[in-house]
Amino acid sequence: MRIAVLGGGPGGLYFAYLWKKRHPAAAIDLFEQNAEGATFGFGVVFSDQALEFLRADDPDTVQAIAPRMESWNNITLNLRGESVEIDGVGFSSIGRLELLTILQQRVRLAGVAPRYDTAIGSVEALQGYDLIVAADGLNSLVRRSFEREFCASVTHSTNRFAWYGTGKRFATLSQTFVRTERGAFNAHHYRYSPDMSTFLVECDAATWQAYGFEHKSIEQSKAICEQIFAATLEGHPLLSNKSVWRNFPWIWNERWSHRNMVLIGDALHSAHFSIGSGTRLAIEDAIALTKALEAEANIPAGLARYENERKPVVKKLVTAARTSADWYEHFPEHMKLDLMDFAYSYITRSGRIDDARLRAMSPAFMARYEASRTRS
Structure with a gap:
């Protein structure tokens, strides 16, 4: 053939x-x-279940890939200077080029x-x-x-995103949500090697227009994103690789x-x-x-x-x-929620996780969330 x-x-x-x-x-x-x-782009991420499907069919390839991967068991959400970890959500990542x-x-x-x-x-x-x-x-x-x-x-989609990298090492797959006077931003960030992380920046159409990104060069856009996420990056610069704004x-x-x-x-x-x-x-x-x-x-x-x-x-x-x-597409609205309600909205967003599954998968988070509901 x-x-x-x-x-x-x-x-x-x-x-x-x-x-x-x-x-x-x-x-x-x-x-x-x-x-x-x-x-x-920079790194790509696999859930634990995603690696298992490949292991069943081709364990040799998994053996070649797995030692090069970074792995973690939690997701971290950052909102208004507060953080919450959602336990039991395993991921691994590797550089796309690798x-x-x-x-x-x-x-x-x-x-x-x-x-x-x-x-x-x-x-x-x-x-x-x-x-x-x-x-x-x-x-x-x-x-x-x-x-x-x-x-x-x-x-x-109506949201815009730009895919960067950074030398800042993050402990888990993380999401950082930041509101500025001109709009809201979200960064998806996770390490994919011992010294590199993906840092994908997202904003809605109104924020993108308010910052005039349409008229900004790649370097100018990168500088703005570095400023917005300065606290998250802790002095590390963003790195560009065809990092244009996309829908x-x-x-x-x-x-x-x-x-x-x-x-x-x-x-x-x-x-x-x-x-x-x-x-x-x-x-x-x-x-x-x-x-x-x-x-x-x-x-x-x-x-x-x-x-x-x-x-x-x-x-x-x-x-x-x-x-x-x-x-x-509506994350600026979700950001109005308190931290625990926001985290619950996030982890159940795809419709595939109900409360029973969340209790089994993420017992520590669910205990904290249900305690916060009792107090309120």
């Missing part, structure tokens, strides 16, 4: 690795338009040589392949070329394949960064596609199976991500 994989992110790399490892005779060409070692480097090594060991600095200008350039796996991200060439056939939908894009495709082309990862769907599942979903897509193709006698049947089995799982998680994102 001849396979073309578009995109050298986690999803594309992992599918190429997995298929070649299990089918050594397959001819796989992986095309990535950017240079090797180029990446957007994750890509590990996957690149595994792809090469399996026998695939990625072609970097290779932009594919049109789908017609890929004739002759039995299967085209579009792992080419939010601006997917394949999806854009056949939007009607994929029943593609692309919308955007989060919501990608969804009702049909997942067309002819011999199939979508995975961000080309297929997006999940808001507040639930930290984008990389997980892309890798899970690669696993599901591999298994579906192996279970059927031909490619069309395998692609149909991939969609039928995977879509309900993804739709459930994307729905939770949209609910979570909606909470963030």
Whole structure:
């Protein structure tokens, strides 16, 4: 089988690795338009459950990744100079470039040589392949070329965010909410290596306009964010890597394949960064596609199976991500709550955690929250 994989992110790399490892005779060409070692962003985060899914299917890759990861068991929320920890919420993180480097090594060991600095200008350039796996991200060439056939939908959240890094080390995955005279900001921050952290800054549209970020350079925006979060950063500067202000894009495709082309990862769907599942979903897509193709006698049947089995799982998680994102769209209003009510609103925002689950998962937090309700 001849396979073309578009995109050298986690999803594309992992599918190429997995298929070649299990089918050594397959001819796989992986095309990535950017240079090797180029990446957007800083760290990526996985929940404990996300790592377990990969461990079950590919313990060797987890063994390669896990020693490079930073891990913690609590979430910390900071509001009006007060803090509260929510226990029992385990996460691990790794630098995006480091994750890509590990996957690149595994792809090469399996026998695939990625072609970097290779932009594919049109789908017609890929004739002759039995299967085209579009792992080419939010601006997917394949999806854009056949939007009607994929029943593609692309919308955007109203909030703006900029993705920075910093040398400040944070003990846990943390959220810091700050109100200024011109509006409210939120920072999502967590360490992803012994000496580096992700620091993603978010604000609503009104605040973004009030600060005139539309007319600010990347350096000017960074300086403003450093000032707003000076107490959190404790003198550490923010670091930029294409850190422009963005609206989060919501990608969804009702049909997942067309002819011999199939979508995975961000080309297929997006999940808001507040639930930290984008990389997980892309890798899970690669696993599901591999298994579906192996279970059927031909490619069309395998692609149909991939969609039928995977879509309900993804739709459930994307729905939770949209609910979570909606909470963030209104976070300045939530900031009016007292600390414990705010924290409870935050941890239950996706609709997947009720009081019974919260008591079992986060007993220390829930005891503190219920005590605060008794006092009030």
